Amino acid sequence: MIAQGEPVFERYNLPARRAIVFALREARNFRSPWILTEHLLLGILDEERTVAMQLGTGAQEAIRKEMEQLAPPDRERIPISAEDLPLAQDSQSALMFAVQEADALKHQEIVTPHLILGLLRVEDCMAAQLLRKHGMEYERYRESLTS
Numbered sequence: 510m511i512a513q514g515e516p517v518f519e520r521y522n523l524p525a526r527r528a529i530v531f532a533l534r535e536a537r538n539f540r541s542p543w544i545l546t547e548h549l550l551l552g553i554l555d556e557e558r559t560v561a562m563q564l565g566t567g568a569q570e571a572i573r574k575e576m577e578q579l580a581p582p583d584r585e586r587i588p589i590s591a592e593d594l595p596l597a598q599d600s601q602s603a604l605m606f607a608v609q610e611a612d613a614l615k616h617q618e619i620v621t622p623h624l625i626l627g628l629l630r631v632e633d634c635m636a637a638q639l640l641r642k643h644g645m646e647y648e649r650y651r652e653s654l655t656s
Contacts (some may be wrong), residue, residue: 520608522618528556536594539576543597546628546636547576549604553628557621563650568643575639599634603627614654622654 518526532552536544554561554569561569596604607627611619628636629647 520611520617520619522620524556525619525621525624528552528621528624531555532600533594542594544594544600545597546599546603546631546634547572547639549600549624550628550636550639551576553621553624560621560625564640564643564645572639572643576635579635599631603631603634603636606630610651622650626651626654 518529521529529549529552532544532548535548535551535555539548541548551573554564554572564572603624604627607619607623610623610626610630611617614623616623625640625645626647628634629640629645629650631637
């Protein structure tokens with residue numbers, strides 16, 4: 510188990526790690542000073558095509574467009590050379606929930622489906638709202654991982 514606020518990335522498989530790196534890129538592209546849950550979602554969708562396929566044709570593009578409409582246009586662009594951006598509190602919670610999901614399922618590695626479950630458990634975050642809007646519910650998705 511991990512300490513509060515300290516994700517243990519050593520347990521994350523390569524695609525899950527890449528999804529988090531892609532989330533950092535997305536946060537910079539959206540000129541955000543934080544890695545928000547919606548950036549994590551885009552990072553996962555960029556890395557894991559099966560999740561995007563489960564959401565349905567065009568869902569990834571629709572999610573990106575919704576986020577672009579919500580992003581403040583006047584933020585100063587974060588330089589690519591900037592230090593790593595911090596995880597927002599909801600993002601930290603989602604990553605901790607992902608670890609809990611892997612542990613509950615008795616999986617040694619944390620994979621992108623665990624990240625999705627973690628996002629869905631932070632029920633009021635933007636990523637969970639977007640996932641639910643596109644038909645992904647926690648119980649049904651978790652059940653699909655165990656069958």
